[in-house]
Amino acid sequence: MAASERATLAGRLAPEIAAEQEKVLWSDAVVLQFPMWWFSAPAIMKGWIDRVFTAGFGYGPAVPPPYGEGALAGRRTRRLDGLFTDEPVPFRTLVGGDYDHDMRLPPGVEEAGASGLDLHVRPRG
Template structure:
C-alpha cells in the first residue's frame, strides 16, 4: 500500500466473523490490519467470535428496563441510547463506529447472508436513535453515520458464475443488497463494490497470494474508489411514499438496479 500522508491518515474499524482463527477470513482480516497500519492508518478490530459476542437482542441490553414490563425493543433501545444506558458491549461498539472513517465487514457468506454472530452485532449495535430515528438525520444518504466509507470483504464457497446475472444464486449485488443498501446506505455510510474471494474452499497458496495482491489494491483505494451510486432519499427521485418516481430510471432498467443513479 501507498503510505498515507498525515492528512490522509484515517481510522478504520474491521469487524470479522469466523469461529476459526486459522481461517481464510482471519487471514484476510490480519492482512488488512497489517496493510492499513503500515500505510499509517489507525485500525481497530472487533473479532466477534473471539469476543464471544452475544448475538441475540434481549432485555439485558437495556439495564434500566424493568423485567416485569413488556419489552418494546424499538422504543426501549431508543430510550436507552439517548440516555447513554445501553449495555457496555453495545456502547463500546457504537463508540468504535463513531470513531471510524471507514468500516470493513469481513465474513464468510453462509446461507446467502452474514453469519448469525455478525447479524447479531448489527441487530444490537445499530440501535434506534443511534443508527436511525428522529434524533438522527434521515436515512439513505444523510444518515447517522454519514461520511464513513464501508467495504464488504466476503468469502464465498461457490464459483463466480453462479452469482452472475444468469447464475442460479442470483447476482451478488442483489444478494448483498440488504447489507450494502439496507445497512450501509440506510445509515449514511457510502458502500464500495465488495471484495470477494470465490471458490473459497479451494484456495491454493498461489490463489491466496493473488487475492492478497488484489485486496491490497482495494485497501489502497479505500478512500478514493467511487462508491456504489445509490440514489439518495432526499435527492428528488422518490415520492412521499418512498417509491421511485415513474420514469426516473433509464429505459430497460429493472429490479434493484432502479435504485442506482444512471451513469454520466
C-alpha cells in the same frame, strides 16, 4: 424499528451499543469479513449488525435521513481494493425527493435500463 429509532434518537441505547456506534463513527473503515451462512452472515455477526446499526443510526426514514444522508453519509462499502480511493456510491436521497413517503421510487425516477439495486443509485453527472 420504531422503538429502536426512538431509543437511538433519545440517547437511551444500552451503553455497550452506544460504545459500538461510537467506534463505527470514529473508524476509518469497518471490514465485515465472514463466511456465508445460508446466504447471510453468521448469527453472532448478524446480531451485532442488528444491535449496532439501529434505526436512526444506520438507517431509517426519520432524522437522520436514510441512505447517503444520515450519520454514515459518505462512507464507502463493498470495494476493498479501492476503499480509500474510489468515489462513494451516489445513492439516491429520500430528502432530495427520489423516494416518496413510503420509501418507493415515484414513477419517472427510474433510469432507462436500470433494474434491481441499480435503481437506487443516482446517475453520476
